[in-house]
Amino acid sequence: MQYYARPETGLDPSCVNEAVEAAFAAFARGETEMPPKVYVTLPGGDFRTMPAYIPALGLAGVKIVNVHPGNPARGLETVMALIVLLDPPTGMPYAILNATGLTDLRTGAAGAVAARHLCRKQDGIELGLIGAGRQAETQLEATSAWLGIDRVRVWSRRSATAEAFARRFSRFEIRADSLERTADCDLLVTTTPSREPLVMDAWIRDGTHINAIGADAPGKQELDPAILIRASVYVDDPRQAIHSGEINVPIAAGGYSIDRIAGTLGDVVIGRGGRHSDDEVTVFDSTGLAVQDLAIAGVALRRGGPGVELVFP
Amino acid sequence: MQYYARPETGLDPSCVNEAVEAAFAAFARGETEMPPKVYVTLPGGDFRTMPAYIPALGLAGVKIVNVHPGNPARGLETVMALIVLLDPPTGMPYAILNATGLTDLRTGAAGAVAARHLCRKQDGIELGLIGAGRQAETQLEATSAWLGIDRVRVWSRRSATAEAFARRFSRFEIRADSLERTADCDLLVTTTPSREPLVMDAWIRDGTHINAIGADAPGKQELDPAILIRASVYVDDPRQAIHSGEINVPIAAGGYSIDRIAGTLGDVVIGRGGRHSDDEVTVFDSTGLAVQDLAIAGVALRRGGPGVELVFP
Numbered sequence: 001m002q003y004y005a006r007p008e009t010g011l012d013p014s015c016v017n018e019a020v021e022a023a024f025a026a027f028a029r030g031e032t033e034m035p036p037k038v039y040v041t042l043p044g045g046d047f048r049t050m051p052a053y054i055p056a057l058g059l060a061g062v063k064i065v066n067v068h069p070g071n072p073a074r075g076l077e078t079v080m081a082l083i084v085l086l087d088p089p090t091g092m093p094y095a096i097l098n099a100t101g102l103t104d105l106r107t108g109a110a111g112a113v114a115a116r117h118l119c120r121k122q123d124g125i126e127l128g129l130i131g132a133g134r135q136a137e138t139q140l141e142a143t144s145a146w147l148g149i150d151r152v153r154v155w156s157r158r159s160a161t162a163e164a165f166a167r168r169f170s171r172f173e174i175r176a177d178s179l180e181r182t183a184d185c186d187l188l189v190t191t192t193p194s195r196e197p198l199v200m201d202a203w204i205r206d207g208t209h210i211n212a213i214g215a216d217a218p219g220k221q222e223l224d225p226a227i228l229i230r231a232s233v234y235v236d237d238p239r240q241a242i243h244s245g246e247i248n249v250p251i252a253a254g255g256y257s258i259d260r261i262a263g264t265l266g267d268v269v270i271g272r273g274g275r276h277s278d279d280e281v282t283v284f285d286s287t288g289l290a291v292q293d294l295a296i297a298g299v300a301l302r303r304g305g306p307g308v309e310l311v312f313p
Numbered sequence: 314m315q316y317y318a319r320p321e322t323g324l325d326p327s328c329v330n331e332a333v334e335a336a337f338a339a340f341a342r343g344e345t346e347m348p349p350k351v352y353v354t355l356p357g358g359d360f361r362t363m364p365a366y367i368p369a370l371g372l373a374g375v376k377i378v379n380v381h382p383g384n385p386a387r388g389l390e391t392v393m394a395l396i397v398l399l400d401p402p403t404g405m406p407y408a409i410l411n412a413t414g415l416t417d418l419r420t421g422a423a424g425a426v427a428a429r430h431l432c433r434k435q436d437g438i439e440l441g442l443i444g445a446g447r448q449a450e451t452q453l454e455a456t457s458a459w460l461g462i463d464r465v466r467v468w469s470r471r472s473a474t475a476e477a478f479a480r481r482f483s484r485f486e487i488r489a490d491s492l493e494r495t496a497d498c499d500l501l502v503t504t505t506p507s508r509e510p511l512v513m514d515a516w517i518r519d520g521t522h523i524n525a526i527g528a529d530a531p532g533k534q535e536l537d538p539a540i541l542i543r544a545s546v547y548v549d550d551p552r553q554a555i556h557s558g559e560i561n562v563p564i565a566a567g568g569y570s571i572d573r574i575a576g577t578l579g580d581v582v583i584g585r586g587g588r589h590s591d592d593e594v595t596v597f598d599s600t601g602l603a604v605q606d607l608a609i610a611g612v613a614l615r616r617g618g619p620g621v622e623l624v625f626p
Contacts, residue, residue, distance in 0.1 A: 003316065005624035035351045040364050042373055042401045049364040049375050051353050060355055062362050064375050064397055066404020074403060080626055082406050084377055084395060088355045090387060091379020093395050096409060098625050310621060311318035312411050313393055 001094055002307030007300035008101030013109070013145035015299055020109035021116075021269055023295035024236070026054055028266025032291050036239045039217075044070050046217070052290035053088065061085040063099055063293040067217065069193065079103060083297045093312060097297055106292040108138030110236065110265070111189060111211040112146050114284035117268045118234065118275055119187050119209045123148035128182040130198060130222065131191035132156035132165035135213060139189045140169060147187075151175075155182040157192075179203075190214050190222040201226035206279040212246040213286045223283070225250040231281040232262040234273075240287040247285055314407055315620030320613035321414030326422070326458035328612055333422035334429075334582055336608035337549070339367055341579025345604050349552045352530075357383050359530070365603035366401065374398040376412055376606040380530065382506065392416060396610045406625060410610055419605040421451030423549065423578070424502060424524040425459050427597035430581045431547065431588055432500050432522045436461035441495040443511060443535065444504035445469035445478035448526060452502045453482060460500075464488075468495040470505075492516075503527050503535040514539035519592040525559040526599045536596070538563040544594040545575040547586075553600040560598055 026032050033053040039046050045068030053060040065081035072078060081099035086092060119125065127149050129136045136154065143149070152174040156162040162176035182188075183203040189211045190199060201224045204210070210231070214222045223246055235241035238261055242251055250256035263273040265284055275282055339345050346366040352359050358381030366373040378394035385391060394412035399405060432438065440462050442449045449467065456462070465487040469475040475489035495501075496516040502524045503512060514537045517523070523544070527535045536559055548554035551574055555564055563569035576586040578597055588595055 003623050033353050035353065038348045038351060038362070038364055040346050040348065040366050040373065042366060042399070042404060043368075044402055045404050047364070047373065047375075047399055047404050049351070049362050051351055051360070051362040051377075053353050053355060055356075060353065060360065062360075062375070062377050064364075064399070064406065066399060068402075068404045071403055076403050076405060077626060080405055082397060082409075082625075084397070086355075086360055086377070086379060089357055089381075090384055090389055091355060091358050091360050091381045092389060092393055093377065096395075100626055308621070308623060310316050312395075313390060313413055 001096065001310045001312035003310055004095065004097045004300065004305065004307045007097045007305065008105055011105060011299060011303065013142050016105050016296055017109045017112045017142055017146055019295040019299045020106055020292050021113045023054060023291040024113060024266040025269045026056055027289065027291050028264055028270050031056055034290050037290065044068050050290035050293060052294050054291055054294050057295065057298055058088060059085065059294040059298050060088045061294055061297065063290055065103060083293055085297055095301060097300060099293065102293065102296045102300060104134055104138045106296040107135060107213060107286065107288055108142030110286050110292060111139045111213060112142040113269065114211050114265055115143050115187055115209065116146050118282045118284060119147065120207050120275060120278045121186065124150045125187050126150060126185040127152045128185035128188040129154040130179065130182060130188065131214060132162045133191060135191040136165065136189070139191060139211065139213065153177040153182040153185065155179050192222055193220065194222045195219055196221065197224045198222050199227065200224045201230060204281060206281065208281050210283045211286065212283055215246040215248065216287050217244045218248055221246055221249040225255045227281065228256050228283065231283045233260065233283045233285055234262050234265050234268055235285045236265055236287055236289050238264065241285050245285040245287045314409065314623045314625035316623055317408065317410045317613065317618065317620045320410045320618065321418055324418060324612060324616065326455050329418050329609055330422045330425045330455055330459055332608040332612045333419055333605050334426045336367060336604040337426060337579040338582045339369055340602065340604050341577055341583050344369055347603050350603065357381050363603035363606060365607050367604055367607050370608065370611055371401060372398065372607040372611050373401045374607055374610065376603055378416060396606055398610055408614060410613060412606065415606065415609045415613060417447055417451045419609040420448060420526060420599065420601055421455030423599050423605060424452045424526060425455040426582065427524050427578055428456050428500055428522060429459050431595045431597060432460065433520050433588060433591045434499065437463045438500050439463060439498040440465045441498035441501040442467040443492065443495060443501065444527060445475045446504060448504040449478065452504060452524065452526065466490040466495040466498060468492050505535055506533065507535045508532050509534065510537045511535050512540065513537045514543060517594060519594065521594050523596045524599065525596055528559040528561065529600050530557045531561055534559055534562040538568045540594065541569050541596065544596045546573065546596045546598055547575055547578050547581055548598045549578055549600055549602050551577065554598050558598040558600045
């Protein structure tokens with residue numbers, strides 16, 4: 001059994017995007033096994049257990065990931081993760097990966113896959129980023145690997161954070177801006193831990209695609225529910241989205257109903273549904289699938305790199 | 314983060330029994346978080362993911378365990394397991410344990426806890442073992458650490474296996490015997506992977522306590538359903554027992570109903586229920602709880618021992 005401490009180092013964003021796209025497609029075809037993720041509450045946070053199996057890739061395993069918002073004050077990351085891979089025909093664990101970086105990358109890749117299939121154009125894109133943390137970085141890296149980004153606007157609750165983000169990505173035509181002006185774009189990506197709507201419907205121009213990334217637990221939301229009513233909403237997994245995605249609060253409050261969901265991103269990837277017109281507003285509600293984690297773990301292992309040999313069994 | 318390849322080495326059975334007893338008690342008091350285990354089907358087997366948190370012990374984590382009946386033909390064990398422990402206040406993984414041996418021991422300990430609280434006597438016990446594999450060994454080791462065993466009868470489908478078992482445990486008054494004569498005892502322990510009843514009701518004398526260990530997945534059963542009707546049946550966790558314990562097949566077939574369950578072993582441990590008379594037949598239906606795994610992992614870590622330092626985060 002091998003342990004990989006830095007499996008995300010040097011991964012090519014296009015390869016990751018492709019692997020994650022294939023995982024969404026396999027999920028849509030019913031060719032994966034993936035129970036809904038299981039939450040356990042801890043003091044100051046929680047951890048989630050995400051088992052899955054993708055027969056076509058020969059990948060089976062579990063991601064274990066926490067969310068502890070108070071961690072940065074202790075010098076630790078909010079989200080830390082491990083992936084354990086098992087050999088499907090024998091069930092034997094053969095690899096353990098530090099998956100903190102992989103989790104960022106596979107979430108970025110989901111946004112890129114959604115943008116490829118749901119944006120009304122693939123070039124000359126005006127991108128808006130609500131939130132300027134690590135996930136905003138990986139969304140920008142992953143999406144710009146596949147789509148032509150013309151200009152970027154970025155907003156953060158602390159303007160200094162947005163300005164620092166803009167300096168780090170000065171290879172783009174980029175500027176920190178207000179919420180309202182940032183939301184006026186072709187592709188809007190929200191990556192905050194907000195528990196109340198930040199983005200108002202009136203600010204969203206026709207034809208915008210929104211990647212709603214931040215909401216991944218009950219009580220979290222970033223979008224004015226009127227956006228969800230106006231838009232065609234695609235989810236990664238209906239079971240998870242209802243429980244913990246962008247739609248979870250509006251559903252609990254009665255302002256959104258499950259039967260409004262337009263489909264899954266996997267459905268769109270395999271050609272079952274997608275954008276109907278250039279004027280349509282589309283939303284991808286991302287909660288994060290265990291099959292994304294398996295897919296990126298597979299990319300990391302194929303690339304090789306140094307591991308530590310552990311005695312097992 | 315530390316990796317422990319042989320954490321079961323040298324663990325004291327009494328300490329393990331006590332820790333597992335405390336875990337059952339905490340579960341019965343509602344002082345644990347433990348979602349039902351999640352099954353993923355693989356070719357030739359399955360794997361199960363078992364997350365839990367025991368606040369009083371400061372232990373949180375996940376066991377990942379497979380069951381592949383064809384593994385021995387490949388030179389591998391049927392069941393292999395890992396436990397990942399997380400620091401509750403930060404969610405950071407800090408220990409990974411090879412849990413194949415720990416899984417055996419904690420299942421043996423559950424049998425010992427049940428025998429301590431449900432057998433009509435604690436000394437001079439006539440013990441019957443149906444099945445002569447590794448789990449029969451750990452049941453015998455764990456139970457004999459707490460109870461006085463006067464004689465042992467052991468049955469296996471292959472008589473040579475039972476005879477070899479008897480030779481290995483010649484420190485006991487022990488003999489390989491028929492199914493019927495093995496079942497005629499004070500404490501009967503069944504540890505086979507059977508999918509049909511092996512032990513008939515007519516063979517069970519009044520007052521017997523049965524630890525039904527083998528059935529841990531849908532379709533498995535070892536006992537004549539008439540035994541379950543006659544007996545007071547205690548389970549580790551009703552949700553798991555209904556899905557995959559000894560009672561799962563009779564419930565699916567309509568021959569047993571959930572409302573007949575007498576209670577949980579944890580209830581018995583904390584004094585809420587237990588044996589009513591010396592004539593009563595009692596059954597403990599074990600499926601295996603994630604809190605048992607956390608408890609034994611805690612014992613193994615407290616004892617210390619050599620680990621391998623892994624870079625994380």
